[in-house]
Amino acid sequence: MNALPDITRFEAGGDALRAAVAGLSAEEMLAFPVPGTWSIHQIVVHMADSDAIGIHRMKRIVAEENPLLIGYDESKFTAGLFYEAQSAEAALTLFDLNRKEFAKVLRRLPAEAFGRVGCHNERGLIKLGETVDHYAEHLEHHLRFVYEKRKKLGR
């Protein structure tokens, strides 16, 4: 038996991310309230980048047979992709639309599809269902840091 993922939780991520940064100025988004860790802006762009790759992986698992899934180095992406030059607003909408559209795909799948697998070059075999939940958790993990940084900013 494969446990079914919580598609509603995954889909609600776009609204949760937007709510977490509501009312922050560009200066507050770009600040480093917890030294040595990412700015809120970096987290928002990271979420859009990470989900673009994550949803792409899940589409491979749904559409292809036992596809290879290649890991990426999030520190190199954050350091090398000029996150401060990218738009947080565009990242929020990309994140939200990608999840909402992919949730429609997930809802059309039969239960057994969530046991489909891909082979990640660093983590081995991963199932579709657990990957949906993994990305829901990935956002929640980062949201905790966003709220901690907001607190430090007095917001």
Next chain:
Amino acid sequence: MENELIQRYEAGATALRDALAGLSREELLAFPIPGTWSIQQIAIHLADTETVFAARMKWVIAEDEPPLQAMDENRWTAGLAYEQQSAADAAELVRLTRKQMVSVLRALPEAALQRAGTHTVAGRKTLKELVEKAVDHQDHHLKFLLEKRKKLGK
């Protein structure tokens, strides 16, 4: 950097949105040229490929000589409920994906266009070739999209 290629890539950000203007859901889902994709399928395909193309560019910019994976477009079109998705959202995903990539490309020095990765089918590809591919691929599909619009009398 600033050059003609980035300008073409940026100019195409709203091309899908413009090409879909005024089409009803029935027209999007119709097959005006039998045996070929609907306009809806082209729109969702363009959003899927734009995400893949941008991810490949990011890999090549951020990592050294990364592997780049091919995708099986026919399997994606057949297996990912393309008729259930929103063509308008697809056009917005294309627009925003290009907007973000343009910001990254403009922040890079010209020499970065020679950074490269190895595609599992097509071999070694430079950043310049990856941007050209994104531009040409969308232009190619939009020609068919406009031909289908014409058949629909739109």
